[in-house]
Amino acid sequence: MSFGSPSPRSSLVLALIFSPALLADDLFLDNDPLPQVLTATRLKQSPAAVPGSMTVIDSELINASGARDISELLRLVPGMMVGNINGNQAAVNYHGTNASEARRMQVLIDGRSVYRAGLATVDWSDIPVAMEDIERIEVFRGPNTVSYGANALMAVVNIITRNPADSHGTRLKVTRGQRGINDFYASQGTGWDGGDLRLSLSGQQDDGFDSDRNGADYRDSRRLDRFNLAVSQTLNESQSIDWQLNAKDGTNQRPYTYRPVFSGITAAGNNSDVVAKDYAGSLRWNLDINPDHSLYIQGSAQHWDRQQTWRACDAEVSFSPQLTDLWQLNPNYAERLARNMERYTGSGAPAGTPAEQALGNQVLEQWKNGARQTLCGDIDQSARESRYDLELQDTLSLSDSLRLVSGMNYRYDRADSETYFNGTLDDTTWRTFGQLEWRASEHWLLQGGAMFEDTQLTGSSLTPRVAVNYLINPRHGLRAVYSEAIRSPDMFENNVNWSYQVTNLRPSAYGQTSARYFVKTRGPGDLDKEHMRSRELGYNGFFAELGLAVDVKLFYDEITGMISEPLRNNQYIASNANNSRFTGTETQLDWHVSSVDRLRLTYAYVDAKASNPLDQQQTARNSGSAGWLRNWGQGWNSALFYYGDDALNGYRFERIDTRIAKHIGLGKANLELAGVLQQRLDNQPTTFVDNNYDERRVLYFSAELAF
Template identity: 85%
Template sequence: MSFGPSSTRSSLLLALLFSPAVLADDLFLDSEALPQILTATRLKQSPAEVPGSMTVLDSELINASGARDISELLRLVPGMMVGAISGNQAAVNYHGTNATQARRMQVLIDGRSVYRAGLATVDWSDIPVAMEDVERIEVFRGPNTVSYGANALMAVVNIITRNPADSHGTRVKISRGQRGINDYYASQGSGWNGGNLRLSLSGQQDDGFDEDRTGADYRDSRRLDRVSLSVSHTLSEDQSLDWQINAKDGTNQRPYTYRPVFYGITAAGNNSDVVAKDYAGSVRWNLDVNPDHSLYVQGSAQHWDRQQTWRACDAEVSFSPQLTELWKLNPNYTELLARNMNRFTGPGAPPGTPAEMALANQVLDQWRNGASRTVCGDIDQSIRESRYDLELQDTLSLSDSLRLVSGMNYRYDRAESETYFNGTLDDTTWRTFGQLEWRASEHWLLQGGAMFEDTRLVGSSLTPRFAVNYLINPRHGLRAVYSEAIRSPGMFENNVNWSYQVSGLRPYAYGQSSARYFVKTRGPGDLDQERMRSRELGYNGYFADLGLALDVKLFYDEITGMISEPLRNNQFIASNANSARFRGTETQADWRLSAADRLRLTYAFVDAQASNPQDQQFTARNSGSAGWLRDWGRGWSSALFYYGDNALNGYRFERVDTRIAKRIPLGKAQLQLAGVVQQRLDHEPTTFVDNNYDDRRVMYLSAELEF
């Protein structure tokens, strides 16, 4: 698959879309049911009616891909930039922005957000759901603050798990392969009069990347275990109750990146691994008042626990009270002094204000009198985050042509870390939202909505969306959309109080076994929300006779007030000073050539410009995927996928995945054997220079038994 000029492709696609011969064959529709989309507006809609661009990854596509992680599946979404910070840390963002800080997407599991407000991130490797439990993934490609609040700035990923009623029986699956791949899955589903449940246990393990830029072993393997319980109850003809419990425990290795500040000190450790524990529970009560009126109440609780400790060495002067005071006065001056202590020992303090030079001379005296000696201690960078969420949603059909969805949401977030926040920080958010859908005529569909949101730490906002859909017929529609969206700064960005209390010091520093490191970072506390304005023109159609689903999107997005500074404990000064603009086109085609063959193609051309160059590095100008799924009969099936982008953080990515599977009947049971081979076509690192494999090919096998 090669990438050529976008204008040529657009012209060919538009010619196909509006060819009278093609559309004429589809004017008289058969009785085939239209697929339903829920993520876009919280109303059930056909793809042609959605006020925006949608990608749906169904169970057939998920299984055929052979993907082991949600992030890998998102390579099938046009415009989605998928990279890796390290082997166990995926970086995912729609259209781009900073490669290491993918902060601008909302990610949901059955409507429950897993976006961590404390550090403004999504832990893709630690999402507590097994791939085998996922029924489908709906991706709204564009801003959707209107439906899901702040952080749905650029896209929404909704992971929908299998209904317990569709999960009866026993499934056992194991996968083994190169690069230390060692996965397992087991589930048991059963039902009773008025209820169903699914209990699943799963785990993953792999070795990550092989070597860094120097050829040294790259410490980035992972191990995790998960348990999930999903239960549904039918309380009466008009009421039902659904609840879930999820837990995850694992270890993510981290490369040891600490470098001593003071000259002549040698780093001490090689282990800064993270022990990651996640717990979540949710319950949802559904009420169908009548065929035209329904509502639900959903509550959830989540807890993220990241325990990270390591041992480091630096000079004793790192804990000097005078050096700490100097840092508060002028971090730049202090860093100049700290990194050049030997240079200034003779002539005295570098030029500065009288107060700065007085403190600097005291520090230099301490250095000359023995504070240059090495001391080592334990650093704790753990963080615990909790969230409690309560939501009420009401869906009402006012008439045959008018539907309304409205609701309220309350959320409480709490982050606890002695390192990041010097204790505990919390926040509360109130939301109210509404969306109206009006069928003005057989062909015209008008939609409008807004969400009002108030966050204690940041303030309030109102975000609207307006859309006009022209339905050529129920399967073909043109759309024009204008929307505004926001992203609230995370607790870390706005309110960080970052410093290290180092314990177990040997030898003692200034007579103490525990002391605070001199570097301290404070957040500004007055950051505003990032704001986005988005314009979109598009087409969505389904050619029933051809089995072809097609979507084309032209977009122009602007983000202002961007917070682009990297999260690091060294003169981190967050601001709303940056901006970015994204414009381009996206296309996706899903073509069922026959009962045995399915072809799927995606392409995105994204032209990005940003005031901060880092916000352009994670945008590939050309990217796409191609997939061919084939049922050969007699239990044999295959899938072939290509993924490519021309430059992600400066590195090209091209890979071909092949999966071959055989289903074998065993009486009432079925055994499926499958093999996956992933072959890189390029010879470049993955996203960052330290992400390298010894072999460009990896293979893994799986065996799954159902009974």
């Protein structure tokens, strides 16, 4: 696949869609059951009736891709920008904006959000669900605050796990390969009268990238283990309960990145690895009042624990009370002085206000009198976050042509970190939502919805969406959508209270073995919400005779009041002063050519304009994927995938993945042997300059036994 102007591709797709032969053979044949999706509006809908663009990554694609991570699967979604911060931290965003954090995308596991509101991030490699337990991933490509609240600003990723009733039996799988790949999976499923259970244990391990920009070893490996228990129980003909328990324990390496502020100081060289532990539990009660009316109540609790301690060295003057006061008075002045102590020692503090110069001269005097000696101490950068969530949803068919989904949600978030918040910070969120679907006629479908949200830290908001779908028939529809969405600033962005308490100082600093570093960062506390306005025109069609599904989207999105500043403890000045605009087109085509061949193509052209360059450089103007799945018979099948984008953070990415598998029957058991080869076609770092491999290919093998 090569990248260029989108016009020829769009013309080709539209010509295919409206080909007279296809229309004549298929368009008005409606006997086959329609596929349905749930994530768009919380109502089950055919893809042609959805008020927006949807991508579904089904179990066949998940298995055929050979992907070991959810973030890698999202390369199959048009417009999704997938990169890496390092080997154990993926960077995923829809259409772009700051790639180091998934601030503007909601990520769910069976409807439970795994977005960390405290530190404004999604830990993709730490999500406590095994790839083998995923049934499908539904991605709503566009703003969906209407259905899922703040943070669903640009897209929603809903990871749907397999029903325990479909998981009976035993599965054992091991994966080994280059780059230290060492994975395992084991599950046991069973059932009883009215109930089903699946228990799975899994683990992942690899070495990450090989070298940084200087050719030095890049410490970014990972090791993690997961526990998942899912139970479904029917209480009677109208009631059932579903509950899950999830846990994850692992270690993510972090390279030592601290550089002393003061000249002449040697870095400690200790690494700052992260011990990551996640726990989650959810309980859902389902009630079918009658065939036209149902509701559920779901409660969940989650806890994220990130333990990170390391040892750093700097000059004793780093803990000077006068330098701390100077930083609070003027961070720019304090940093200029700190980085040029030798230069100013003879001439005095640089020009500034009388207060700045007075403090600066006191710091210089300390420097001359011995405060330049090297001190080393322990830094604890740990953070703990908890969330409790309760939701009620009611789904009602008012008539054959009118459906309503409505509900309420309460969420409590708590973040605890001595480094980031100087203690504990919490937030509560109340939501009410509603979505109405009206079939005005055989062809016209009108949809409207809104979400009212009120948070303790940022106040209230109301976001609407309206859509008109013209259904040529139930499998082919044109759509026009207007929606608004908001994103509330997270605790870290708005209320950060960031400073380092350094302990076990050797030697002591000003007679103390524990002291606070002079740099202290405070959030503004008054940030407003980001606001998005989105317009979309699209077509979705399913040609049953050909097994061909097509979706085309034209979009124009504007985000105002953006908070774009990097989250760093060095003159972090957050504001709502930024804006972005995204225009372009997306296409996806999924074609079951025959009973043994499947072709899948995606392409996105995104033209991004942003007031902050950081938000623009994380967007690839052209990106896409191509896949060919084939069943060769005799137990053999293969898959070939191409992924590419022309420039993400300035670096091109092109890769071909090949998977070959053999199924072997062993009585009542089944054995699958598979090999995956990933070959990079470019010779550039992955997203950031320090992300480099010694070889451009990797090979790994798996063996799975099911009985």
